[in-house]
Amino acid sequence: MQPINLTSALAAGKDLVAKVQTASGVDVKACYQCGKCSAGCPVAFAMDYTPRQVMRMLQLGLAEETIKSRAIWLCAQCETCSARCPRSLEPAKVMEALRIEAKRAGFEADDEIATFNEKFLRSVASNGRVFEAGLIVGYNMATVQPLKDAGVAPSMLAKGKLKLFPSKIRGRDVINRMFTKAEKMEADNK
Amino acid sequence: MRKVGVFVCHCGSNIAGTVDVEKVAQEAAKFPNVVFATDYKYMCSEPGQQVIKDAIKEHNLDRVVVASCSPRMHEPTFRRCIQTGGLNPYLLEMANIREHCSWVHPDKAKGTVKAIDLVRKAAAKVVKNEPLQKSSINITKRALVIGGGIAGIQVALDIADAGFPVTIVEKEPTIGGRMAQIDKTFPTLDCSACILTPKMVDAAQHPNIEIISYAEVDKVEGYVGNFDITIRKKARSVDMNKCTGCGTCWEKCPTKVDSEFDMQLGKRKAIYTPFPQAVPNKPVIDREHCLKFKTGKCGICEKVCPTGAVDFTMEDELITQQYGAIVVATGFDQFDHSVYGEYGYGKYPDVITGLHFERLVNASGPTMGKIKRPSDHKVPETVVFIKCVGSRDEAKGKTYCSRTCCMYTAKHATLMAEKVKGSKSYIFYMDVRTPGKGYEEFYKRTQGEYGAQYIRGRVSKVYPKGDKLVVRGEDSLLGRPVEIEADMVVLASAMVARSDAGDLARTLGISYDKDNFFTEAHPKLRPVETHTAGVFLAGACQGPKDIPDSVAQAGAAAAKAIGLLAKSQMETEATVSQVDESRCSGCLLCKSICPYKAIDVKIIAERVGGKTVERQVASVNKSLCQGCGACTVACRAGSLNLLGFTNEQILAEVEAVCL
Numbered sequence: 001m002q003p004i005n006l007t008s009a010l011a012a013g014k015d016l017v018a019k020v021q022t023a024s025g026v027d028v029k030a031c032y033q034c035g036k037c038s039a040g041c042p043v044a045f046a047m048d049y050t051p052r053q054v055m056r057m058l059q060l061g062l063a064e065e066t067i068k069s070r071a072i073w074l075c076a077q078c079e080t081c082s083a084r085c086p087r088s089l090e091p092a093k094v095m096e097a098l099r100i101e102a103k104r105a106g107f108e109a110d111d112e113i114a115t116f117n118e119k120f121l122r123s124v125a126s127n128g129r130v131f132e133a134g135l136i137v138g139y140n141m142a143t144v145q146p147l148k149d150a151g152v153a154p155s156m157l158a159k160g161k162l163k164l165f166p167s168k169i170r171g172r173d174v175i176n177r178m179f180t181k182a183e184k185m186e187a188d189n190k
Numbered sequence: 191m192r193k194v195g196v197f198v199c200h201c202g203s204n205i206a207g208t209v210d211v212e213k214v215a216q217e218a219a220k221f222p223n224v225v226f227a228t229d230y231k232y233m234c235s236e237p238g239q240q241v242i243k244d245a246i247k248e249h250n251l252d253r254v255v256v257a258s259c260s261p262r263m264h265e266p267t268f269r270r271c272i273q274t275g276g277l278n279p280y281l282l283e284m285a286n287i288r289e290h291c292s293w294v295h296p297d298k299a300k301g302t303v304k305a306i307d308l309v310r311k312a313a314a315k316v317v318k319n320e321p322l323q324k325s326s327i328n329i330t331k332r333a334l335v336i337g338g339g340i341a342g343i344q345v346a347l348d349i350a351d352a353g354f355p356v357t358i359v360e361k362e363p364t365i366g367g368r369m370a371q372i373d374k375t376f377p378t379l380d381c382s383a384c385i386l387t388p389k390m391v392d393a394a395q396h397p398n399i400e401i402i403s404y405a406e407v408d409k410v411e412g413y414v415g416n417f418d419i420t421i422r423k424k425a426r427s428v429d430m431n432k433c434t435g436c437g438t439c440w441e442k443c444p445t446k447v448d449s450e451f452d453m454q455l456g457k458r459k460a461i462y463t464p465f466p467q468a469v470p471n472k473p474v475i476d477r478e479h480c481l482k483f484k485t486g487k488c489g490i491c492e493k494v495c496p497t498g499a500v501d502f503t504m505e506d507e508l509i510t511q512q513y514g515a516i517v518v519a520t521g522f523d524q525f526d527h528s529v530y531g532e533y534g535y536g537k538y539p540d541v542i543t544g545l546h547f548e549r550l551v552n553a554s555g556p557t558m559g560k561i562k563r564p565s566d567h568k569v570p571e572t573v574v575f576i577k578c579v580g581s582r583d584e585a586k587g588k589t590y591c592s593r594t595c596c597m598y599t600a601k602h603a604t605l606m607a608e609k610v611k612g613s614k615s616y617i618f619y620m621d622v623r624t625p626g627k628g629y630e631e632f633y634k635r636t637q638g639e640y641g642a643q644y645i646r647g648r649v650s651k652v653y654p655k656g657d658k659l660v661v662r663g664e665d666s667l668l669g670r671p672v673e674i675e676a677d678m679v680v681l682a683s684a685m686v687a688r689s690d691a692g693d694l695a696r697t698l699g700i701s702y703d704k705d706n707f708f709t710e711a712h713p714k715l716r717p718v719e720t721h722t723a724g725v726f727l728a729g730a731c732q733g734p735k736d737i738p739d740s741v742a743q744a745g746a747a748a749a750k751a752i753g754l755l756a757k758s759q760m761e762t763e764a765t766v767s768q769v770d771e772s773r774c775s776g777c778l779l780c781k782s783i784c785p786y787k788a789i790d791v792k793i794i795a796e797r798v799g800g801k802t803v804e805r806q807v808a809s810v811n812k813s814l815c816q817g818c819g820a821c822t823v824a825c826r827a828g829s830l831n832l833l834g835f836t837n838e839q840i841l842a843e844v845e846a847v848c849l
Binding site for chain 1: 648651663
């Protein structure tokens with residue numbers, strides 16, 4: 001394992017860490033690395049870096065490694081970490097801020113995650129809410145695994161957990177305005 | 191015309207770094223009445239003081255201004271200095287150009303202007319200063335110790351050995367405190383009771399010590415040297431003079447109550463002593479649970495008592511006594527972990543705290559020293575210890591480190607290994623802090639010889655699974671989540687201030703911090719004094735502390751109290767309130783407002799229109815007055831004036847700065 005040159009790492013990562021701190025409102029230096037976030041995280045098992053390690057990397061200026069990580073995309077934003085953090089920090093917000101920075105820098109660790117996010121948002125944009133059946137079919141087709149969830153569909157349909165047709169909400173124009181605004185903000189930021 | 195000398199201190203670079211001290215001295219020389227001004231590197235040093243003394247002689251000075259640090263620090267120094275220089279010590283004024291100026295202003299130009307203003311103010315005031323004389327009062331040679339834990343007992347023994355009478359007021363029915371609940375003591379593993387109970391007995395048998403248990407301090411009046419203390423002796427329902435402590439009453443009592451001493455893990459009776467070695471070993475009746483008080487029936491204890499000591503009609507008794515010094519040693523409470531949903535809101539019976547564990551492992555505890563978990567009394571094989579519960583947690587607990595938990599958790603793991611062969615202890619920690627004599631070695635033995643598994647990380651969740659508790663944490667050195675299926679979980683709960691600490695602080699007039707621990711007068715140099723003269727601190731009421739530190743602090747507090755009581759007389763402040771009788775209307779608003787009972791009525795005779803008329807005016811007892819100034823504010827006629835801070839002096843300062 002190569003040693004990390006901390007002097008240059010801190011200097012190189014400074015701007016990105018500052019951006020993440022401003023966007024998330026979290027002072028990453030305040031983290032004392034207890035690991036309570038990672039212990040309670042329901043998806044930590046699948047992460048390449050635990051939430052605590054992500055915080056540590058930011059403390060050391062290794063910001064670019066964090067935005068290239070898979071961990072930030074796996075975070076489900078359940079906010080268990082934020083609720084339990086003894087220093088009242090919010091790792092979930094840091095994860096979110098890192099995702100924004102990752103997207104801006106053109107890093108998306110995983111095509112599947114990017115595809116899912118894209119399909120999810122498109123479903124919300126056209127219906128005003130998620131149409132689950134459409135989302136799953138669209139996602140599975142796009143990722144070339146058409147029959148992945150087919151087995152559970154009948155019983156979910158039977159129990160009314162899944163609908164065959166999308167239910168569209170009223171006031172979709174409001175949702176559209178939100179999307180337009182978000183896209184504009186995104187463009188402005190670039 | 192007055193002759194004022196101004197002396198500006200550099201305080202090394204503390205002042206000179208941000209204030210142009212030479213310029214301050216040059217400007218000061220131009221102020222009215224100032225005949226001499228100079229600056230020096232350290233005014234408080236021997237040669238610095240010599241500069242002042244020489245100048246007094248050479249320039250025939252009759253007033254002195256020292257521009258340096260806060261008067262809190264060096265006013266006594268410079269008062270002594272000008273006194274040896276031949277002036278009355280009260281002809282000194284200090285301009286605080288350090289705390290009030292150089293330390294808080296980064297800009298040297300602005301800092302210099304402010305420093306000049308502060309000196310101008312002091313020079314204007316000092317012209318109006320008059321020579322003042324101190325008076326003296328007698329000291330009541332008796333000490334009050336509030337709290338009868340190990341700290342309070344040690345304080346009482348030390349003061350009593352020095353020959354002064356001491357009263358211990360203890361809230362519980364017995365002295366002994368937390369140390370009596372503890373099983374073994376780190377790092378030597380000697381039995382806590384074995385080293386504590388002899389001290390309890392020493393205290394009880396000492397001719398100079400009076401123990402008033404089951405009592406609280408109700409009211410504190412007076413001041414250093416002469417506190418008037420009202421003690422509330424709670425209705426014990428047992429006559430202490432008649433009771434022999436034979437124990438027949440609590441054997442026969444039919445009501446069982448969860449024992450506070452055993453952390454609700456065992457039972458006591460409604461008439462009880464908390465533990466067998468209690469001092470005094472005489473019971474109290476818990477009226478909340480006693481059948482006689484609840485239903486009017488029963489009264490068995492009264493019937494079986496061979497000496498007729500049980501008295502259901504007893505009432506709270508108030509006694510008032512005078513004391514010269516007070517030592518507060520009220521100890522600590524344990525943090526309530528029910529705020530942690532992730533640890534079960536305090537509802538899982540097998541998630542216990544450190545003090546619970548002490549009772550479970552103690553030979554006279556509810557399980558006779560056999561470690562059994564509370565839910566099903568099974569002997570736990572796998573025990574997880576979680577440190578920093580409530581400590582170092584600003585979100586749900588306290589910001590501070592409780593100091594004792596690292597060591598007592600290591601001790602618990604050691605006792606587990608000794609008592610339950612083949613058991614395994616896992617300890618979740620964030621840091622291991624062992625800064626005491628023999629502490630690090632003890633911790634190493636716990637890891638090595640006793641095989642405790644230390645895991646660096648904070649536990650995120652504890653949840654039941656069958657008859658086990660699953661503990662989830664991250665091994666942060668490995669960077670991977672870990673899980674342990676445990677039989678019992680022990681939380682190293684934080685030490686927190688007593689829930690009523692704030693009330694007691696207000697009764698005593700002492701200050702307390704954000705966490706309700708009592709505040710010492712100086713964190714380094716006056717660790718056992720409070721800001722209220724004559725009130726001292728010992729033990730964990732001042733902050734988390736282990737037994738060795740509590741005992742050491744108790745000795746220090748005792749030494750301070752003895753130093754006070756050993757004086758035959760005490761000098762009082764010269765800056766006291768003074769009545770201008772010709773202007774006093776005798777309304778006596780000041781009398782009702784004075785916190786030190788220093789103001790009384792006086793009848794004076796006046797000649798009005800050729801006739802002699804008698805009328806009442808206020809009169810200040812100079813020995814009792816503490817110079818707080820409350821009366822001068824209350825006085826409608828402006829006839830009260832605080833010497834050293836007279837209206838004329840204050841106005842001179844205001845004029846110097848504002849005009």
